[in-house]
Amino acid sequence: MSQATDLAAAAGSTDPKVGLRAVLALRRLLERLEVVQVDNARRQGWSWQEIADALEVSRQAVHKKHAGRPAVPGSWEA
Amino acid sequence: MFERFTDRSRTVVRHAVDEARAEGRRPVGTEHLLLGVLADGDNLAVRVLAQAGIRAEDLRAAVARHTAGGVDGLGEADAAALREIGIDLAAIVARIEETFGPDALREAVPPPRRRWGRRRLADGRFSPRAKKVLELSLREALRLRHRHIGTEHILLGLLHEGNGLAALVLTEAGADLDDLRRRVEAALRTAA
Numbered sequence: 097m098s099q100a101t102d103l104a105a106a107a108g109s110t111d112p113k114v115g116l117r118a119v120l121a122l123r124r125l126l127e128r129l130e131v132v133q134v135d136n137a138r139r140q141g142w143s144w145q146e147i148a149d150a151l152e153v154s155r156q157a158v159h160k161k162h163a164g165r166p167a168v169p170g171s172w173e174a
Numbered sequence: 175m176f177e178r179f180t181d182r183s184r185t186v187v188r189h190a191v192d193e194a195r196a197e198g199r200r201p202v203g204t205e206h207l208l209l210g211v212l213a214d215g216d217n218l219a220v221r222v223l224a225q226a227g228i229r230a231e232d233l234r235a236a237v238a239r240h241t242a243g244g245v246d247g248l249g250e251a252d253a254a255a256l257r258e259i260g261i262d263l264a265a266i267v268a269r270i271e272e273t274f275g276p277d278a279l280r281e282a283v284p285p286p287r288r289r290w291g292r293r294r295l296a297d298g299r300f301s302p303r304a305k306k307v308l309e310l311s312l313r314e315a316l317r318l319r320h321r322h323i324g325t326e327h328i329l330l331g332l333l334h335e336g337n338g339l340a341a342l343v344l345t346e347a348g349a350d351l352d353d354l355r356r357r358v359e360a361a362l363r364t365a366a
Contacts, residue, residue, distance in 0.1 A: 118259045121252035125263065127284035128248070132274055135282070161285055 134162045178312065178323045182217060186210035186325050190304075197241060201299040204307055204338025205237045211325050211332075218365065219329035222357045228347045236343035248279075303338040307331040318362065326358055333358070 130151075137147050144163070148155040176184065190210035194202040211219050212230045220230060240249050253263040270279045300308070311331030315323045332340045333351045341351060 117255040121255035128279050128282045131282035
């Protein structure tokens with residue numbers, strides 16, 4: 097079986113255990129990528145509104161989730 | 175069910191709970207019980223493992239690799255799961271680290287979700303497998319006609335259960351679970 101077929105088979109796996117585990121891993125990765133990218137945006141001076149617009153969520157949502165963390169490690173001013 | 179546990183076994187269980195808590199809101203799993211047994215340092219269980227050529231550090235490292243506390247914040251199981259759907263985690267990590275510096279992804283710890291109900295549920299609780307292991311340790315003690323449950327019985331429970339992350343890292347470290355059980359029982363007979 098070619099690699100592409102393998103992947104296609106796995107992506108649409110009918111075994112819920114395989115599929116759901118992939119979703120969990122994807123969520124873990126997503127959460128971390130979001131932290132990396134939001135911090136980067138803050139360091140570059142983006143406002144919460146701009147970040148929220150880019151993520152297509154409300155400003156309150158992104159602020160509530162990420163404001164409790166210094167964008168630059170070790171500083172709370174940013 | 176903890177009344178028959180020796181002081182050392184209680185310490186093992188307490189350590190397991192602490193390990194799980196340190197990882198976030200996860201229930202206590204078999205791997206945490208194994209870490210608890212290893213943390214004790216000098217008990218029959220650890221001595222038997224050492225005799226079988228299994229090093230405690232290797233097991234600890236393997237557990238860290240498999241859980242979310244792995245090298246880049248995502249465990250090996252996560253990488254495997256992502257591979258299943260055609261995502262190369264290593265490539266993503268490499269790209270992120272190239273741009274944002276080493277450890278960027280590992281240090282990007284997501285904020286805890288504020289779900290109090292769920293937190294209470296997971297905190298200090300045992301996974302079904304870990305519960306099974308504790309039950310099996312009691313059963314092993316009864317079978318061997320011991321009046322107490324020691325750290326060695328917890329190890330026997332872990333080996334008997336045979337399916338959790340603890341069993342997986344032991345197998346990966348080259349252990350034969352049945353052989354280990356025989357070794358523990360032999361060591362118990364000599365000790366008695």
